[in-house]
Amino acid sequence: MQGLMMQQPLLIASLLTHAERHHGGQEIVSRRVEGDIHRYRYRDLAQRARRMANALASLGIQPGERVGTLAWNGYRHMELYFAVSGAGSVLHTLNPRLHVDQLAYIIEHAQDRVVFFDLTFLPLIQSVAPRVKSPKIFVAMTDRAHMPRDLDLATTLLCYEDLVDGHSDAFDWPLLDENSASSLCYTSGTTGNPKGVLYSHRSTLLHTYAAALPDSLNCSARDVIFPVVPMFHVNAWGLPYIACMVGAKLVFPGPALDGKSLHELIEDEQVTLSTGVPTVWQGLLAHVDAIAGSFSSMQRTIIGGAPCPTAMTTVFQERHRVDVVHAWGMTELSPVGTVCSFKAHQASLPVEERYALQAKQGRPVFGIDMKIVDLDGNALPWDGAATGDLLVRGHWVTREYFGGDDTPPLRDGWFPTGDVARIDPDGFMQITDRSKDVIKSGGEWISSTDIENVAYLHPGVATAVCIAARHPKWDERPLLLIVKKPGSALAAGELLAFFDDRVARWWKPDAVVFVDSVPLGATGKILKNQLRDQFGGHYLSA
Template sequence: MMTPMMTSQLTINMLMRHAEKVHGNTEIVSVTADNPRHRQTYREAFRRVRRLANVLKALGLEQQDTVATLAWNDYRHFEIYYAVSCSGMICHTINPRLFPEQIEYIVNHARDQWVFVDATMVKLLEPLQDKLPEVKGFVVLSDEAHMPETSLRNVHCYEALLAEASEEFEFPEFDENTPSALCYTSGTTGNPKGVLYTHRSTILHCYASVAPDVFGLSVRDTTMPIVPMFHVNGWAVVYSAPMVGAKLVMPGPKMGDGETLCQLINEEKVTASAGVPTVWLALLDYLKASGKKVDSLERLTVGGAACPFSIIQTFRDRYQVRVQQGWGMTELNPLGTYNGNFSPEVEALPQAEQDQLLVSQGRPVFGIELKIVDEDNNELPWDGKSSGAVKARGPWVVGDYYRYDGQTLDDDGWFETGDVACFDERGYMHITDRLKDVIKSGGEWISSIELENCAVDHPDVAEAAVVGIPHPKWTERPLLLVVLNDGASLTEAEMLAWFDGKVAKWWVPGACVFVDSLPHTATGKLSKKDIRAEYKDFAWPQE
């Protein structure tokens, strides 16, 4: 039967054409190593995208070739996103915080042909270049005046290449299921795995993310994505902002600097931003020390790790900013759930109950199906009590890892996320742990995440981690590691007493160790694997 509707392909090319024609005057503001406040419009950006597409062709790149980036959030990285994907190639964003051995592995595994690298990251690649046999050359994201001295072979200056290229370029048409981007997991166990996004998955993800009860971006917004563009497409904000015409502010290498973030928010009138909890702690610390405010800022999206209620409460009560949590992962493009606007039913609840929901991961967005299962793969009810392994499926969920020999999905076609959670009757997701991090003590499960959230709510605690350590009597007991705020002083007894009345008595950690810092993965998450390895022989106090 013939379809009565057109079958236009959902591609990033379509998004680019729309943004250039409809939102061409909207600004992109960037902080870069060679310019503290670069400005251009979407129209100007896409002209440069066409120049870059001609450069890619001149470099010998063809459709389905993979092009790597090591870069911050700025206008040049934005241009690479569009020029590469819209030319039918694959944009492979690399996390520069990975170990050199991991970078070497994923560049070779992805079969990257060229690497576009920020001037501040050139030294990272120099010792690796001879171990990257398929890489034909490097392009440094700089103008000629700021090109660094480098031993990289076949190296070019980005701006010099663009200056010689034409603005005329006819982008190819292709199927919406064509791969557009590649991102690797952080590889906490084994080698990192590649997730290959398509044009279709990216566009559908954008449609979902701009919905009013999710990011809620509109033409009236100025958004500042602090989540790195090398991590899961920067949560797709560099696609969703042009889709709706939101002004885009890119903090470049200053994404963790509270003073710069405050200046950008106030001077560019930022209304919405997105980043991991540590970023917002840095901003709060600067606001507290300086006495400044962020009057234009309306809402923040937090992801990548559970957000302590203290952050949510401080932004809400002191700065009138809403903090909204999201949950997802590289394999979900990354959006899975979002804790956006409350329904009238929830708004009628007592404030304490609303606050409990604020620290949840929110509800599944349309397009993502989630379920929880027990150890025998039996589906569990959403009753606010049953807790199980979270599985997902949907049009922007990974179907198979890139060039991977193992099994990605279960026999029923669901992806096991590795998280443990319960859902309440309203559909709110409450992550209780990662499968590999859950603690089983005396036959009962203990949530390390809930203990960590409780610990960091203490006013003297900067960061906390909880891991299960072997115990002679209870099989495992939770060990608490704490980083104190500067100038703070706590005893172990005082710290453990903080849990009284907040969690079940048998949940209270068996001991507390104060440390100067905690190990993190390349994506900024606590590295529980390293902590467990360091404290595997911990001597428990006599009971």
């Protein structure tokens, strides 16, 4: 016997319809590329998204065709999130910090029909346009007064606000198949060409439900959400969709991601929840420290993209009374996989044990299942000690890459994440390394993440990166690359001695190299592959 319940398709446009109807007066604040602060409300977002849907139809964009965006976090990008997917086309968010050759490859591989871009990226568009055949139309995301002049892109250049103003807001969102494609995001491509992950309306809505839950990102209509994680990367962790679902106020930082600009917006708009990667928060904390400032409204920050050092968690929580919630995910997971939300019996643990728990990436949200396996594929115990390859499956996990030109990645129905992890008896997962970042010394594994976390405890360290450097005897040994804090006189010997009694003797790095900076990817992740290329022969040439 079947149930007698209504069934309606899970569609992205329904989130916007809900927000307009039930939270129409809620505010969306954006720092614009033009330099000012823009304010409007959910009802304005919905109206302009419908206008843009009509504009896309006038450009001949068909259901299933890809529409590229090269843009910061802002209200126009938010409008495209709903106008494109809601109309049945596929929103393809482009990573502006990729090399121009990779960007051209992605645009061609996706066969984007049109590319929308913020003015910041005009030079990039001028470099990419001659290299691609697919997009015949580029749209500058600005008004007529700020449109670039005297350009020869050998293609059509349109003005975003002209498109919005030139069309009616009378548009009925189509009743789509919930399994139809909604958006597309390519992996970073640190090895080989980037791969496209194609999300569906169904997977996106299920991800939105799960990520908003109290033990996930814990979002509500009472929040002021500040997505610093970029909207060009894996749906900004789902926050543009979550905010519509729960009716939260949104604050978008635009292109200004320095500590001063972020802190000003947090305070001016009374942000309660922020999301970003550790490297971005380093800049924010450094600024707040320099001005002897504080956070008057922010209650919690979600940190992902890379392991959050315990030292950073300590500063947020003990100095600023901002709770840190560690999370983990991937482009292939839409992205949320685990969130480090305490269980009832863990909240009263001693401080040291709570910090040790917070260093973990957390437990799976409902809809995600995971396991760790050995090199032969055998499942390993959840004892907090066994370490193996992390595999996942779930409602919003990719089963294959867009274009079908790669071998399907699944192993017996599980997606191999490329991460090495351990899982404790309470189900809390901790990434010990990327499989490509693990240091294999004398046949034994050393976690580069654990080495970095110890280095961050030293007060003279601003940034710590541990890589595997080739070694004539041990095959590989850990090499520590350090960016000092301003004014620090830290010496290599002092830092190496700091590791005594903090890690096993054979885990201790053999050398420290001080650098002025480290290369960062578009989302603030440290690009270890570039550092391995540069310093991987350190012990061979010593």
